[in-house]
Every structure is written in structure tokens, then in C-alpha cells.
Amino acid sequence: MKSIALKTALSIAEAGLSHAEKSGFKPMAVVVVDDGGRLVAFMRGDGASPGRFELALAKANGCVMLGVGGRALAALNASNPGVVTAAGNAFGGKLFPAPGGVLLRDGQGAIIGAVGVSGDTPDNDEAAAIAGIRAAGIDFQP
Amino acid sequence: MKSIALKTALSIAEAGLSHAEKSGFKPMAVVVVDDGGRLVAFMRGDGASPGRFELALAKANGCVMLGVGGRALAALNASNPGVVTAAGNAFGGKLFPAPGGVLLRDGQGAIIGAVGVSGDTPDNDEAAAIAGIRAAGIDFQP
Amino acid sequence: MKSIALKTALSIAEAGLSHAEKSGFKPMAVVVVDDGGRLVAFMRGDGASPGRFELALAKANGCVMLGVGGRALAALNASNPGVVTAAGNAFGGKLFPAPGGVLLRDGQGAIIGAVGVSGDTPDNDEAAAIAGIRAAGIDFQP
Amino acid sequence: MKSIALKTALSIAEAGLSHAEKSGFKPMAVVVVDDGGRLVAFMRGDGASPGRFELALAKANGCVMLGVGGRALAALNASNPGVVTAAGNAFGGKLFPAPGGVLLRDGQGAIIGAVGVSGDTPDNDEAAAIAGIRAAGIDFQP
Secondary structure (H helix, E strand, O other): OOOOOHHHHHHHHHHHHHHHHHOOOOOOEEEEEEOOOOEEEEEEOOOOOOOHHHHHHHHHHHHHHHOOOHHHHHHHHHHOHHHHHHHHHHOOOOOOOOOOEEEEEOOOOOEEEEEEEEOOOHHHHHHHHHHHHHHHOOEEEO | OOOOOHHHHHHHHHHHHHHHHHOOOOOOEEEEEOOOOOEEEEEEOOOOOOOHHHHHHHHHHHHHHHOOOHHHHHHHHHHOHHHHHHHHHHOOOOOOOOOOEEEEEOOOOOEEEEEEEEOOOHHHHHHHHHHHHHHHOOEEEO | OOOOOHHHHHHHHHHHHHHHHHOOOOOOEEEEEOOOOOEEEEEEOOOOOOOHHHHHHHHHHHHHHHOOOHHHHHHHHHHOHHHHHHHHHHOOOOOOOOOOEEEEEOOOOOEEEEEEEEOOOHHHHHHHHHHHHHHHOOEEEO | OOOOOHHHHHHHHHHHHHHHHHOOOOOOEEEEEEOOOOEEEEEEOOOOOOOHHHHHHHHHHHHHHHOOOHHHHHHHHHHOHHHHHHHHHHOOOOOOOOOOEEEEEOOOOOEEEEEEEEOOOHHHHHHHHHHHHHHHOOEEEO
């Protein structure tokens, strides 16, 4: 049983892509996963390269699997890359340590899923993810 | 450059899920892939089990990789299961020989992608896929 | 060190595709592998679906790995499918038990590689493979 | 429906290998993939080691999946190796961050595929790729 309703996931993805377009970002892909790291919704913007799905999913899944946001994973990767690579291998490659992976939390702070965005710079990816999450009114941790 | 615009893919998925809900089908997941079998859009209806993504993707990807619809693949699997199993292994498991995988074609007959649906019986999965595709006004081959 | 010169492999693939076109076969893909099952040359005809590469490679590789032609593998699969599936799994999915995989032999009978063709019926695939091999003047075993 | 015709792909590969031979480069392998990263044509020059196929494919596929040229990927790998390793894992190993992977673009700038070359130094691999692409008169991005 997933913890994010499809309707919520779609609103996050749509608002994220809309923010990216208005901001002049490169074409992007947005993934929303549940609290098990399983896919709920995905949208690949026209012009985004095909591998953006795998990267966006790896961002979101890595966050859920470790309970850590993408920005924190990027910092850990900078200080201790061997450990992050090993974790990624343990997850079958589904971990991408970069901003653009954002944890979703409910009102009590429990992790209910994650968003992963890939297409432009990590900072722009994260900005699109956060814009989408804010539009849905959900707590988050980048 | 993918051959199915995101807007079209989303309309297929939304109309497919809406048809399923109105028909009283079990919760479903819908995948739309491009002509290379790469993911364009995905929606998992509330209550659908997490593995429905992998099955829906395998239905759609198998159709594109072979240029054959899911109903034809199911018939081939009934008459010659070893061959279909071997093809699935050659595609890394991304083939599911059942109705619910439907090829998308442009006005000239060229394959431009596929839809994969999983959640209920194969016949109901296919009915949802076709309802979604018809709503988008695209030629198809089940 | 591969046992088939690139020039020979290209002539097999070109003549095979040319035969297919003249015969009105569906668009096809042709693989030529060496005596280690490693790829030497590949051509995907315009209009052939993307997965035809994986199937053609699996046909050719399976033949070389077992030292058995594709038609014989198809017969073995009919009588003992579990064994052929197990062999395919052992080869990482790179075995496809169907006509269209053809062993190549030198004048002393030693295996020097294989051809794999996928795109139409197994019989037509095999006919294209054999036409290509004959044009190159090489001994073969379907 | 692939975006690179077989005839074009073959001319790229042949001209690339011919350039390598005239330049005294080591034996090489050349891959051409379409805009979904799917194989269209492959040639392994006599004397090139068998794994050159996997490396050339990983170069070309990584470029298409990310929409980035191989030289840019190599620079990213130098500055942030953990991220590139993670991307490669997300793509099942089919990414090789080195010169010799070159994006192909149509007249409007859309990505229509990629070329991957492996066999000698990255610079020589790239020179062969570019020579092949130029002979076919196609826009590119190294």
C-alpha cells in the first residue's frame, strides 16, 4: 500500500514541470515514489533525454531507501564516495547522490515517499522538485 | 527525441484509468513508452500493488522491442512458450506476453510507442489500455 | 582474436538483408559473432523493431556457446524446454532456440562463429541467414 | 522507428574505420545507436579485442541517455566521479565517460542518435568517430 495518492503525485509532477518551464530550465523528468521506493507517477517532459527516467528514479529511490535527502547524499558522496557507491550497488544502481532527490514527510514527520527530478543542473532539478512539492502542500527534506 | 508527446501520454493514462474506475475494474497501473521502449509517463492507481509498474512496463516494452501486440504475444506464448521465455530473457525480463500491451502507430502505420496496463484480468487491462488510446485518437494494435 | 574477418561478416549481413528485401520478408536484423560468441558485425534494417538486435544476438550466441545450430536448438526446446531455458539463463539470456541461428565452419569443420537473424518467421530468418552465408562461400550448419 | 537509417549508420562506421586505418590507429570498433540508445549498426575491426563492443555501446548509449557528449561526460567524471559512476549503475553499466562517444543531431538540433568508438586512446577514438560522422554529413556534438 503506497503512502502517496496518485492525485497528489500527479500534482507534484505537473507543478514541478510547470515551474521548470516557466523558469527556462532544460526539459526534465519527474518521478514520485512511495515509502517503499516504488513508482507512483512519472512524467518525462518533451525533449528530455530517455535516461532521465533512470536518474530521477535513482534519486528518489536512494532517498527513501536510506531515509536521507538528495542534498545530504551528495555531501556524503563528496566526503565518503566508496560508501555511497557501495550503497548504490546494494540497491541495484537505484541511487543517485545529487540534489533533485527530495524526501516527502507527513505531518508527524514520517517519510511517505520521495520526488526525483533530472534534466538540468542539480540545483535546478531540486528547485523544480521543491516547487512541485510546495504546490501540493506537503512537508519535505531536500 | 521521443515519438509520443507527454501531453498525449498523460491523456492516454488518465483516460485508461478513468475507464477502469467506471467499469469497476481492480486498481491499475498504466505505462506509456516511446518507439525505443523508453518510459514517457506512468500512473499507478491507488490500491494497485507496487509491482504493477514492472508488469505494465514489461508489457509495453515487449511490444515495442518485437513490433508485436500483447495479444499476439500471448498467443505465441501459448503455442511456443520456450521461445517467448527466451525472448524475455534476452530483453532482461522486460517482456510480459499478455493482453494489456498495445502498440501505438502513426497515420502511416509506423510504430510510435506502446501502452502497457496491469492490475486486473488481461482482458480488462487491455480494455483500459484501448479506452485510453481511443480517447487520444491514436491508431493501435492490441 | 576472432575467427571471422570483418569484411566477411559484413558481406554475410549485406547479402542476407538483400535476400530478405528481394524476397519480400519483413525488415530484419543480422548479427555475426566469432567463435567466442562475441559480436563482429550488426545491421538493423530500416523498420525492424529495436529488440531484433537482442534476439539475433541470442540466436547466434546460443549456437556458438553450445556448438549447435538454431534448428537443432528449436527441436531440443520442443522436447526438453526446461533444459534449454536453464541454458539460456546460464548464458544471461543470450540464447534463443529458433531457426535463424546458423553455425559457421571452416574447411576442416571447426566452428568459426555464427549468424543470427530476426525479423520475420523463423524459416524466413533462416533463409536470409543462409543466403548471406552462401554469398560469402562459407560452410554452415543451421 | 529508428531515427538513423541503416545506410547512414554503415557509412559512418565504414568511414570511421577507414580513417582509423589510414591514421595508423589501433584496431577499433564502431557502434551507431538511434535516439533511444538502441543498436543500428556495429563493426569490429580485425584485431580489436572482443570487449570493444561493450565499451563502444556504453559510450554511445550513455550519450543518448543523458543527452550529453562523451567529452563532456569525461570532464564531469573528472570533477565528480561518484555521480558519473552512479549514473552508469542506473543505466545497467551502459555508460562510459570518455571521448569517443559523440551525439548525432538533425538540422534542428534534435538528438537523433550517437556514435561510440573504442580501440585506441580516447582522443583517437573520438577522431575516428568524428571522421565517420563528417563523411556522412551529419551534425554532431563530441
